[in-house]
Amino acid sequence: MNKNSFYLLLLVSILFTSCIPLNDLVYLQDKGATGTKSNIAVVEAKPYRLQTNDVLSVNIKAIDPKLVAIFNTTDAATGTGKSESALYFDGFTVDDHGNIRMPVLGEINVIGYTLEEVRIKIEKQLLEEYFKSGANIFVTVKLAGFRYTINGEVGSTGTKTLFQQQVNIMEAIANSGDITITGNRKAVTIIRQSPTGVEMHDIDLTDVNVIKSPYYYLQPNDYIYVKPLKQKTWGTGKTGIESIGTIITILSLATTTYLLLKL
Known part of the structure; x- marks a missing residue:
């Protein structure tokens, strides 16, 4: 194999290995x-179980909004959407002990529970301690954003x-x-x-x-x-055109250096 064939084979190898398939x-x-x-x-997604530092949005509704106003945060009963920052400050953060602290209801342990289980737990406590079934309590529990x-x-x-x-x-x-x-x-x-x-x-x-x-x-x-990808660290180019451009630049630099050294 002569030198020209060797260099041509080397350039083709660089071209193919540097391109991203x-x-x-x-x-x-x-x-x-x-x-x-x-x-x-x-595969069905498994229900998420709450962990510390999760932020929950809890909204409690009833036929008469005045009955549940004390259980909600300031803007929860207005029906308007909340920004991400508002949900963070007005939501209920799961503390290091796995509890959230709600108005009137106090501390409720939620660590390891699903959102549906927390909803049932809050609704049950409300009906047992504060309301009758005729109040039509409606509780929603969501994460304050995914x-x-x-x-x-x-x-x-x-x-x-x-x-x-x-x-x-x-x-x-x-x-x-x-x-x-x-x-x-x-x-x-x-x-x-x-x-x-x-x-x-x-x-x-x-x-x-x-x-x-x-x-x-x-x-x-x-x-x-x-x-x-490993091609990023090589710096030879992500596509065939970029690789050819890199090779031409290297050859031009090598040729220029060779000619200058011969002078």
């Missing part, structure tokens, strides 16, 4: 390559809050400006706080079977980290 960029691919439509059994944190190779990093009951990983990424072209979609790390400790798991967003993963649906306070 299409398969690394496309979400939810059918990697079974069956060519037929596959039915996926979606909060998660995302970092790494995405368009917009930081802590995000979505006002909906369930959020999956695809929605979270879409609300963060999508994964950049140099982000590793095959190894997205989710860090989750659980009653038994911290769980860490990698999921492959390029595989359609990720929908079956218990980590496909997020839980409040999840941390998402998108690692960079």
Whole structure:
């Protein structure tokens, strides 16, 4: 093999290894390559169990609003929407002992409970201690926004809050400006706080079977980290055109240096 062939082979190798393959960029691919439509059994998201520092929005209603006004925070009975900051300051934060402190009702233990279980617990206490069933008490308990944190190779990093009951990983990424072209979609790390400790798991967003993963649906306070692809550290370019441009620049620099040294 002569020198020209060697250099040509080297350039072609650099070109192909530095480019990011299409398969690394496309979400939810059918990697079974069956060519037929596959039915996926979606894993139902487990109900979230409350943890310390969660903020709850509790609203108590009745036929006569005056009867329950004392149980609500200042703006809870107005029927108007609240901003994220208002929910934080007017909501009920789960303290280190797992309790929330409500007007009149006092401290209520909610750690490890689901939102539905907390609603039933508050409603039961109201009916046992303050009201009769004829008062038609209506209690709603919600998280003050679905909060998660995302970092790494995405368009917009930081802590995000979505006002909906369930959020999956695809929605979270879409609300963060999508994964950049140099982000590793095959190894997205989710860090989750659980009653038994911290769980860490990698999921492959390029595989359609990720929908079956218990980590496909997020839980409040999840941390998402998108690692960079190795092509980012090489700096040779993300596409074929960029790689060719880099190679031409290197060759031009090498040629110029060689000619200057010969003078």
